[in-house]
Amino acid sequence: MxxxxxxxxxxxxxxxxxxxxxxxxxxxxxxxxxxxxxxxxxxTPQRVKDAAVKAIADNQTKYTMAAGIVPLREAVGAWFKQSYGLDYAANEIIISNGAKHSLYNTLQTIIEVGEEVIIPAPYWVTYPALVEIVDGVPITVETTKEEGFKLTPEKFKAAITPKTRALILCNPSNPTGSVYTKAELEEIAEIVLENDLYVISDEIYSKLVYDDFEYTSFPTLSDEIKKKTILIDGVSKSYSMTGWRIGFTAADKELISGMGKLQSQMTSNASTISQYAALEAITGPQDxxxxxxxxxxxxxxxxxxxxxxxxxxxxxxxxxxxxxxxxxxxxxxxxxxxxxxxxxxxxxxxxxxxxxxxxxxxxxxxxxxxxxxxxxxxxxxxxxxxxxxxxxxxxxx
Ligand SMILES: Cc1ncc(COP(=O)(O)O)c(C=O)c1O
Incomplete structure (x- = not known):
């Protein structure tokens, strides 16, 4: 073999x-x-399961556009607007087979062979593996419990080389549960802009924040930083929909169009039924x-x-x-x-x-x-x- x-x-x-x-x-x-x-x-909430059953009854069981149905892409835009005041049009959003797939699409779209991606440790196990799959080089940067397991500006700067293309930020973090404050993100953002990097902001846990912590979504920091951010989210964690395999990516339309091309050759659309379920998840009552x-x-x-x-x-x-x-x-x-x-x-x-x-x-x-x-x-x-x-x-x- x-x-x-x-x-x-x-x-x-x-x-x-x-x-x-x-x-x-x-x-x-x-x-x-x-x-x-x-x-x-x-x-998974009953209303979401009902929407999936209805989608099947309505014969929503065929291919959709590779990037996902327009109503869902628009709804994801509205969801980001409502959650964080962010503006993303439907052509700046792509629906993939879970956030893991969104991350793969992103890395495959922005990384050239041998380019470096900075990953603060402790990291979600999949990040270094995905970077390697696209022939990039994961550069892990250790953070300590005393630092709240968050990347400090000093450590971030020290890890940047001429080959660095991107930083992956997991906020809130799997595995540590830490969440970055706005001030901490602003310090990171400044270095990102100075070095013309991309930030892949994995915010899949953003709806699970406690103690009245004021959550800041990375692309909200400025228009400039929004252009350099690829925002990853989805329904897996917040809506208890891990098995439905729906992830969202929001970014500049050129990047999204690249990801759409890639996805059209690799997987086509995410499950049509799951897309309708996700549409209900994010547009229905959020109780x-x-x-x-x-x-x-x-x-x-x-x-x-x-x-x-x-x-x-x-x-x-x-x-x-x-x-x-x-x-x-x-x-x-x-x-x-x-x-x-x-x-x-x-x-x-x-x-x-x-x-x-x-x-x-x-x-x-x-x-x-x-x-x-x-x-x-x-x-x-x-x-x-x-x-x-x-x-x-x-x-x-
Ligand atoms: C930080 C992080 N990002 C992404 C994912 C992947 O989510 P999905 O199930 O939507 O692919 C997970 C799942 O464990 C995760 O912990």
């Missing part, structure tokens, strides 16, 4: 590996508490989104406070997405029986084996010393998960 060296060099998504392991154990009847997931546990956000917030507060009470765990106070990224490095070097915990991967494996709790090791996201714990599960599961983690950590010495 011949598998190309490019594909051979790719790793399976680390997060999917862990949730795969959790699913496998569950299938064997093991009572696993899965805190590794990257998707909301709520069902369900707010309900989900409130529930996430209650879980976030519980989990943060409960984790902080465990010896050896420092949960921090993330204000977005549905993840906490606690520092667990103080248990490294400890053992239980023959199991020695040398790092976050060992700890994650230990927690699955010993406590049947699935978490994702920080090392997967380029940040040793931490675990990603998702609160996209019920309060009962969180309580049971915390109890099991506490008991398992107490056994280590």
């Amino acid at each position: 011949h598998v190309s060296s490019k594909v051979n060099s790719l790793a399976f998504s680390g997060t999917m590996q862990i949730s795969g392991k959790a699913k496998e154990l569950k299938a064997q009847g093991v009572n696993v508490i899965d805190l590794s997931v990257g998707e909301p546990d709520f069902p 369900d989104v707010e309900e989900m956000r409130k529930t996430f917030n209650e879980r976030r507060i519980y989990l943060r406070d409960a984790l902080n009470l465990i010896d050896g765990v420092e949960a921090g106070d993330a204000k977005g997405a549905f993840y906490l990224f606690p520092n667990v490095s103080s248990v490294f070097g400890k053992s239980y029986g023959d199991t020695k915990i040398n790092g976050s991967f060992d700890l994650s494996m230990y927690l699955i084996a010993e406590a049947q709790v699935a978490t994702v090791p920080g090392s997967v996201f380029g940040a040793e010393g931490f675990l990603r714990i998702a609160y996209a599960t019920s309060m009962e599961n969180l309580q049971e998960g915390v109890k099991r983690i506490e008991e398992a950590l107490a056994k280590l010495s």
